[in-house]
Amino acid sequence: MNTIFPRCDERLIKAIKDTEYAIVIAHRNPDGDALYSSLAMERILSGLGKKVLLLNEGPFLRDDIRKLEPRFRKKADKAFVENNPLVIILDCSTPDRPGEPFRDLENLSRVVIDHHSSGIPFTEDGMSYIVPSSPSTTILVDIVREQLGAGLDRETADYLYRGFATDTGFFHFLSAEAAPECLRRVSAFTAEGISPYEIYDEMHDGRKLQDIKDTASIILSSRTVLDGRLIIAYQPESMQNARLSDGVYASLLEAENVMAVLFLKDKGDAIEIGLRSKNKAGVDVGSIAALFGGGGHSKAAGATITGKTLGEAEEMVRERLEEAILAAVQNVQ
Numbered sequence: 001m002n003t004i005f006p007r008c009d010e011r012l013i014k015a016i017k018d019t020e021y022a023i024v025i026a027h028r029n030p031d032g033d034a035l036y037s038s039l040a041m042e043r044i045l046s047g048l049g050k051k052v053l054l055l056n057e058g059p060f061l062r063d064d065i066r067k068l069e070p071r072f073r074k075k076a077d078k079a080f081v082e083n084n085p086l087v088i089i090l091d092c093s094t095p096d097r098p099g100e101p102f103r104d105l106e107n108l109s110r111v112v113i114d115h116h117s118s119g120i121p122f123t124e125d126g127m128s129y130i131v132p133s134s135p136s137t138t139i140l141v142d143i144v145r146e147q148l149g150a151g152l153d154r155e156t157a158d159y160l161y162r163g164f165a166t167d168t169g170f171f172h173f174l175s176a177e178a179a180p181e182c183l184r185r186v187s188a189f190t191a192e193g194i195s196p197y198e199i200y201d202e203m204h205d206g207r208k209l210q211d212i213k214d215t216a217s218i219i220l221s222s223r224t225v226l227d228g229r230l231i232i233a234y235q236p237e238s239m240q241n242a243r244l245s246d247g248v249y250a251s252l253l254e255a256e257n258v259m260a261v262l263f264l265k266d267k268g269d270a271i272e273i274g275l276r277s278k279n280k281a282g283v284d285v286g287s288i289a290a291l292f293g294g295g296g297h298s299k300a301a302g303a304t305i306t307g308k309t310l311g312e313a314e315e316m317v318r319e320r321l322e323e324a325i326l327a328a329v330q331n332v333q
């Protein structure tokens with residue numbers, strides 16, 4: 001295995017091997033990587049004869065993941081917790097990310113498998129496997145699977161592929177460093193008989209027409225700052241139940257000169273901010289999100305701001321982004 005994917009600590013592997021019961025949980029407001037890494041982990045553990053409970057706070061907002069909601073429970077039942085299950089936390093960089101279902105589980109032993117760049121360790125020594133250069137959590141789950149000595153089957157491969165496809169934007173965000181190892185693994189997933197183009201269609205088709213129109217209206221009302229290097233988009237409270245940011249980012253990040261996109265979602269009682277930067281821009285949006293109590297990756301991050309109006313939240317974040325963009329422009333000159 002090459003250097004950007006170190007082996008998982010054997011103490012973590014042993015903790016999984018030794019447990020009879022496990023709870024698998026990923027971050028609230030889940031995306032494909034969170035849910036598919038959970039489903040893959042459940043299948044791997046069930047295959048090893050363990051009893052597994054899948055938890056996620058939700059909400060399951062995106063069209064492509066709404067159908068997965070029945071697979072997850074919002075709370076662990078007492079009887080299951082009494083078996084002293086190992087809690088396996090996926091795709092979470094901080095202890096608040098798993099949300100409400102994790103509150104009752106904080107006294108249980110846990111392991112953390114994650115690929116976020118900013119975060120705070122919240123488990124014992126040797127019990128986390130954190131590889132920020134991994135493009136998805138599902139790739140790390142596949143490495144853990146291999147170290148557990150568990151096999152790969154079509155269903156597991158399907159889940160692992162979907163998480164990878166989500167977080168890489170179907171290979172779009174895959175770096176040169178991560179590609180060889182990831183594509184070797186993806187090759188093994190496809191050898192199980194999954195169909196990349198069918199999965200692409202399945203994950204993109206069937207969107208509500210209204211969501212597509214709302215995405216267009218958010219793009220229409222976006223505005224540019226610093227000669228188009230920064231584009232700011234707003235999702236009004238009236239659209240708050242839809243997750244429209246991905247489509248907005250995909251379009252706006254293709255604009256000429258753009259280095260970063262700031263997405264502000266008015267949730268009524270809070271402002272959710274999402275940040276994306278172009279690969280070549282040299283703007284670390286993960287560290288900006290961290291200033292506001294959020295986190296993420298250097299090119300994709302988010303935070304939630306409470307007690308501020310949309311305008312105030314925008315100004316706070318925009319100032320930081322403008323500084324980072326101007327510094328990045330200085331660097332190349």
Ligand SMILES: [Mn+2]
Pocket residue numbers: 033034091115136137167
């Ligand atoms: Mn992820």
